[in-house]
Amino acid sequence: MCAAVNFDISVWGGMSVDQSLLLEMYRRMGLVRQFDEAVQKLFNSGRIPGSAHLSIGQEGEVVGACMALREDDYMVGNHRSHGHPIGKGAGVNALMAEILGKSTGVNQGKGGSMHLADFSVGSLGESSIVGSGLPVAVGAALGSQMQGNDRVTLCFFGDGASNQGYFHEAMNMAALWKLPVVFLCENNGYGVTTPNNRAAALEDISARAAGYGTPSSIVDGQQCLEVYDAVTEAVERARRGDGPTLVEAKTYRYHHHSEGPLYDNMTYRSDEELAAWKLRDPLLLFREQLADSVAVADLDRMDEQVKQDIAAALEFAEQSPLPEPEEAYTHLYRTPVVVIEGELSNG
Amino acid sequence: MCAAVNFDISVWGGMSVDQSLLLEMYRRMGLVRQFDEAVQKLFNSGRIPGSAHLSIGQEGEVVGACMALREDDYMVGNHRSHGHPIGKGAGVNALMAEILGKSTGVNQGKGGSMHLADFSVGSLGESSIVGSGLPVAVGAALGSQMQGNDRVTLCFFGDGASNQGYFHEAMNMAALWKLPVVFLCENNGYGVTTPNNRAAALEDISARAAGYGTPSSIVDGQQCLEVYDAVTEAVERARRGDGPTLVEAKTYRYHHHSEGPLYDNMTYRSDEELAAWKLRDPLLLFREQLADSVAVADLDRMDEQVKQDIAAALEFAEQSPLPEPEEAYTHLYRTPVVVIEGELSNG
Amino acid sequence: MANITFLEAVAQAQREEMARDESVFLMGEDVSGNVYGSSGGLLDEFGPQRVLDTPICESGFTGVAIGAAMVGMRPIVDYTIASFMYLATDQLVSMAAKSSYMYGGQTHIPAVFRAAMFYNGGIAAQHSDRNYSMYMNVPGLKVVVPSNPYDAKGLLKTAIRDEDPVLIFEDGNLWGQKGEIPDEEYLLPFGQANICHAGSDVTIVAIAARVGESIKAAEALAKEGISAEVIDPRTLVPLDTATILESVAKTGRLLVVDQGHRTCGAAGEIAAMVAEKGFWNLQAPIKRLTAPDMQIPFSSALERGFYPDAAMIALAARELIEE
């Protein structure tokens, strides 16, 4: 089993990663945070259709896990997935444009917040049907195994998703076929308003891995490096051909399930609980950990750069044109099917 | 955890069950065996539409588990389920008539071999969609809990079914809500031609129970009393309100997946394997065990009675009329819906 | 009389039936927290077992509802969003729809399955399904599509008392719409269409939120001297074919308006039925006005115009009249 390790950052930094990696982690965590803060503002100003699920508070596990991947590895997200493609290295411009439904968006405005995907960096899409990404990730891993390459697939899913049959079927097939996949459970304690302990028979989702003979670990999701370490180990195992691992990151979302006034007066969690988690903010913790090995000025410079990148992304998204109405009729099929225009209600 | 116990039959017989129970077990095992032998003959003579899945070889776990229930408890079966309602106490006449598609059948000829059900003895039906009975059983148990009665639901399912998402979802809800349900995995080593170890990541299905904090045990499915004991303990736990148990019975089907020539030349299992299992035939083993406490004459008398019952059931089924064609149009809805006759293709 | 929203009407129906019959209970994700707004106060009144939060496992908890129904309970399952029913399709089709029949009437499944359709709100392909048509193809299910608060309450109460599995598709675009509800109890029968706007030149059969758009269209057409009859079937299974056929016998023209996809949709079923049984009365081709056979895009710039609105309906009706 993969035990979670508490790092001495300076030793560890010297051992397996260099400062530039640490800085890049820091940068991506900042990007994820600031991206979602920007989305929140856009949402509040009524600029975003539909819903928006933010991962503010979860940046540690998002980035820690993604950075353990190689660039050509794959990653599958879910509904709370603005951060995942950013963690995987996607550019923020086209992500932000997508959130505003612009034609320059990653999906040309067709997917939006719940379906960000950047296939160019191995982000294989984000299904917002809870749990449905799990077997898809297993399938990508099967593809890699069949193609004889050594790519690994990382699959993010929530504590709530772990109660779907998909979880079981995916875990079983991955273990049975020794597929190169890492299951990363973002256990933020809730599915919408339902606490994990009123949805899952046991609080630790990782306890289920033993039933498939799959190694598992529980990590502190607020500690980016702890997640990075556990996932790195899991990725190595997967790349060696030794099969899947389940990593459960205990984490927390500062915001409610999704943006908007719906949850304003909900009492499913206490202010104290939220406050306690905020004391262990993943960005703060990481900054503290870096203090010994990275100059504060470098970190500040990084913060500034992130701020500029997000501002630029907003600018790009705002300036981008909306898609033309007829673009609604493309991309359904790759091999064309004759769609008789007159048959469309708006034809 | 519930450990399997090896009984000293005489001591045990004196403790918690009397001879009449043992005899009744013996009778039901015989009924299950002979019922399926009769079905086999009917099938071979072309009298049965569709398919027939026999449980010859599995009578020990079928009857051992069912007999641990009270008469007013519930039981849910699957596609290989001629034995389950018999084990639960259903009369064989209406079961046999159903298999021949007669109007006197339990389902008036509408269900057939894969859907035997006798609600009058708590046999809540047999879904032949592999795994789909699991949540239904959990629902029946939820109903009992809500109604405040102390009925227990026993759910039979195969090793193959344990890989369906249904298994996971059912196990989780049952454990979460502490429902009075006993999951009985009939691990006969195969799903059709696929060995369990090429379908499940771990050979022991029971290993999965720990992930839900659910007690489990593995029992020798060929030893009726061993199954009876484990299920009795599980039923008691359920009735006390302490939640579900998973009991895995290792067993074997002597026949191929279903009747007919399809599997004749299949090599998915060896003759030696089959022969070895036959040495541990559940009826023979039980007869041996009973030898000390029950007179051989009593057992022979029981065998004879079973033979007569099956003969009578065949006679009943053969003599019964086929349903009238218009009966095809009843029972779809309980609260009537106007079905315009002219709309039916055969109207 | 009270003037309440569609969602409040749904909540009232649930509350009244739960109070009336203790075998009725509500289950689904986050129902106790009243996240979607139709279960407010129920937790306090009926306790956590009759307002049962489920884990996220649509296929499993649908099976649970079916099992509970088999032993005498009357579950109301709230899927929140109709798109999530796909996970439960096996239980809905293989078990809910088939059990009464395949067990020869030994059992039946008195369960209600509620699902809201949130199209036209920028929530993209995976959350915007209007999928009643798929389930209309399954004998053994009943399919209900209320178009206003009054119907929503009366039909839901009937559904809860019905002995068979009933799927209720609530149009999320109508949840906030208000309407008059009588103070006394009432139930609405299944299979009885509502003539929402009487007319003699063209028959418009519309479903769910398309009913309101069609009434608006009919009002606009009236000003032009075109008399449109708007029919709301209210239940798609069973379908009140008689009312539709009578109307077509009068008008000679049929326009079917549906927010669902065109191919094998409810609109097509109604069109086919009239082409069979009302053919000799038809004076013009039947016209379907539906969402295109396209998935639903996120960007409002793209989704705009996907669902027939009053202007599109009026235009189509005019074209029919001119044929």
Next chain:
Amino acid sequence: MANITFLEAVAQAQREEMARDESVFLMGEDVSGNVYGSSGGLLDEFGPQRVLDTPICESGFTGVAIGAAMVGMRPIVDYTIASFMYLATDQLVSMAAKSSYMYGGQTHIPAVFRAAMFYNGGIAAQHSDRNYSMYMNVPGLKVVVPSNPYDAKGLLKTAIRDEDPVLIFEDGNLWGQKGEIPDEEYLLPFGQANICHAGSDVTIVAIAARVGESIKAAEALAKEGISAEVIDPRTLVPLDTATILESVAKTGRLLVVDQGHRTCGAAGEIAAMVAEKGFWNLQAPIKRLTAPDMQIPFSSALERGFYPDAAMIALAARELIEE
């Protein structure tokens, strides 16, 4: 030319395409053991990874196929029986059908989903589904219904090379039927109907095994001096509306024959399409001949007569002519 069964034709198509393109692989329950007869010899030729036995988990392994397709593989999923697709409905609809669209064309799902329909064989409600209509309502899927060995091979090969998810519904009643297959390779395009029997008095559009029954009916009718044109659409999505409309323009009469349920079925879709676009050519009501809106009973005494056969088709055609 070789005279082979429908099932052998399917097996040939699979083998040829697997040999041609190493990204093609077969997956499903018991495929390596060739239990159902369409994968004989494949294990030896291509090994266990390309003839992949799956655990029994239809929803999960459908997702696996989709994920593999996303990274460049071309899975052929064998569900064995169409009734088991209900478990996979979420993956088929939410992922297979929607991915290309919702990711703006960044990906696409070149996967084939095969399902056999075993009605009329006494296997009762849970195994007898003829459920293509449900999936026709889902934009993004293609739906294929071969009616003979030649078509089965040509359409399956096209499906495997298609870049989109294709559902192939094979009529189990046809698996043993023999037909001529050319020795050289051929593919059949989607969206091109086949006129199986030319005629001028009445158009019969029939699906899968109903095509053969309709041809028999047409032959019987010919003896009576009634000239029936039998059209097999071959693919329901895309549907060759032009060929059907041209035929109706000639005959003025349409009979649609389908073994599926009536409500919201394929027959209704075809009827509605003609009632819209071919109305002025119609000289009689459109007639649908389908299975009843009933689940499927076990007893042969009950199931008999559920599916339109040649005699029923001829009768219906005669009635149409007399209208």
